[in-house]
Amino acid sequence: MKGNVIVGQSGGPTAVINSSLAGVFKTARDRGAKTVYGMLHGIQGFLDGKVVDLSKHITSDLDIEILKRTPSSYLGSCRYKLPEVSKGNEIFEQIFARLKDLEIEYFFYIGGNDSMDTIKKLTDYAEIIGSDIKFMGVPKTIDNDLAVTDHTPGFGSAAKYIGSITKEVIRDGLVYDKANVTILEIMGRNAGWLTGAAALARGEDCEGPDMIFLPEIPVDVDEFVQKVKALQDKKNAVVVAISEGAKLPDGRYVCELSDNVDSVDAFGHKQLSGTATYLANKCARELGCKARAIEFSTLQRCASHIVSRVDITEAFQVGGAAVKAAFEGETGKMVILKRVSDDPYQCTTDIYDVHMIANVEKKVPREWINEEGTYVTQDFLNYVRPLIQAELTPIMVDGLPRHLCCEELRRG
């Protein structure tokens, strides 16, 4: 018999983040945890005492299967930055008092960069006060920008969704017999992993986008329009994928040209959108052609109706691996994925010091982007392709995917 466990989810959701939650829950239960608690709205909700007993929420194997296929964070999320670690800090005292009240021995946090900052700080504080609670990070982010791990759960499904709908949108652009430009705006603030995934559309039955612009390489807007014009001399339907975080040579975001930057979140990130609309309007005006912007938007992180089986399986595995490691006495670590080979694709899990991961952003290597900065290379595709393989179909009820819904979250 093991002691009590608590698990939370933080940061932007993914289509498979609940598969990791299922992995933590099932593995903890199977390995003898006493009670598996869930915190609502991450560490912020925990501070407000929002805790549920997960065994009352997940009551059968079917619940586990539905939970895996439920998009968005089942337990809710937060964007809450813990203060710097110092002895006697009030916030940490509150957190550890609550952990003591609930007799928590193992703490799991499913999230990205910012969430690993939370695990790091809690680990450091535990060391200062001599607490022996084990803190483990479970990686998730569609952005694939976590350091050390080969890739992050959530990315493969987002890439599969982006590749699939890019193909569909490209076909849609072919129907009319006149010049038209389609600009796809894809998520990714500083790292171009998701935008690069649009290149997956290229194959025997599809040319893929004509150009791809990642945030790693600055974009000159006038050159952009000239490149579109050059493509139009060869074909009617031009399709360009660009990251929401694409930057100008002067360092500003492209979308800042369109006055659409409104607010800043708790981690100081600007809210980005409007890049594609700005560029489409510019192309329409300067090239005199029909141009449309398509924001792939929120669906990139919640389209659980088309997930990668590789991804959703790995998401479950990292949850399980975190529990196993913590139960064996590890703390202050994040589970990482280690790729053994590309073809056949083989991947194992390991654990790694969270201090080396928190707040570090992994970008697309320069050599995986072509020299002109307008496409990703074959090496990029060889890296991504295995992560989008196979499907896990939704459980359909009366024509629509069925989800597991947290009543406490619903009531707000």
Add this chain to the structure above:
Amino acid sequence: MKGNVIVGQSGGPTAVINSSLAGVFKTARDRGAKTVYGMLHGIQGFLDGKVVDLSKHITSDLDIEILKRTPSSYLGSCRYKLPEVSKGNEIFEQIFARLKDLEIEYFFYIGGNDSMDTIKKLTDYAEIIGSDIKFMGVPKTIDNDLAVTDHTPGFGSAAKYIGSITKEVIRDGLVYDKANVTILEIMGRNAGWLTGAAALARGEDCEGPDMIFLPEIPVDVDEFVQKVKALQDKKNAVVVAISEGAKLPDGRYVCELSDNVDSVDAFGHKQLSGTATYLANKCARELGCKARAIEFSTLQRCASHIVSRVDITEAFQVGGAAVKAAFEGETGKMVILKRVSDDPYQCTTDIYDVHMIANVEKKVPREWINEEGTYVTQDFLNYVRPLIQAELTPIMVDGLPRHLCCEELRRG
């Protein structure tokens, strides 16, 4: 043995329009047609001599299966309005001369309202000049606004897609523990069938959108904001679905308030977009909360990665029924769907005079919208629910849906 057949596609594509093409092709071939031609880019491309022999494009049963699952119009499309019918009109003379050159005996046109206008005029001209070519309309439109037919192929899949992603987006909106408003912009210029389909999301595991605004009932923007505010008193995450064609009490489109109306197509339709963005900005400003707009956009008409099996099957059937009727001597008709019962759902095909269908728009009946004009009724849902049942999974190759691609279209 029958004579030559030609088929074209026109207007906006759907996720299953190629299933109708497959239905026309396979039925015509099976029933002994000599050659089945396809016109590229509809009647406009036909006038330019853009004709292909479809048996060189669809060479196996697997091709037919892939074609059915290929989004967007395989043969391309056009928005071309034929002139009024008069003897000696140059355009009609050209068309009939080309039809004679190709020895066409049967002409099929897959499309919506505007495309049925084309079938009507060609039939009328044929009568004037005594041509015995048979002209048949095959219904398609995601908008479901064709008269006489119970519903149109393409609508069921779009409704299934909208219902599915509405659920996913609603779950996404629940994750943060603070007031937020999500405005979903859904296609539909004058008829609210698609926007109403967002209500499908409501069920045991999801509350569905909080309000739904169709183009049939004018929206007062200030009242809209007040209604959102009233909902915010009860819950954190408010989700509203609104049609891109939502109108103000003075008859203008809501999106005209945002200066986003840019151009007008050949049929005089304004290009609409910006409704959700305008309203989200207004809510953010006046209610001081986080508000986001999500345009479901082009994917509504091309998301073949999640189609309704009922819909894709019916799309195939109406193609086949058109061929059967024409081969039996019918002309100037459109195939219609006749619902025999809701539960169990049973539906048959019939044919109907295209003159009664062309240019008529079928709207959502007033009694299927609640009195306040903010939701659809149970009768609406009973009507739509059978049309989204079951799936036809894509044929996946290397992680992505495989499509059949028309090389001539690709070259532009």
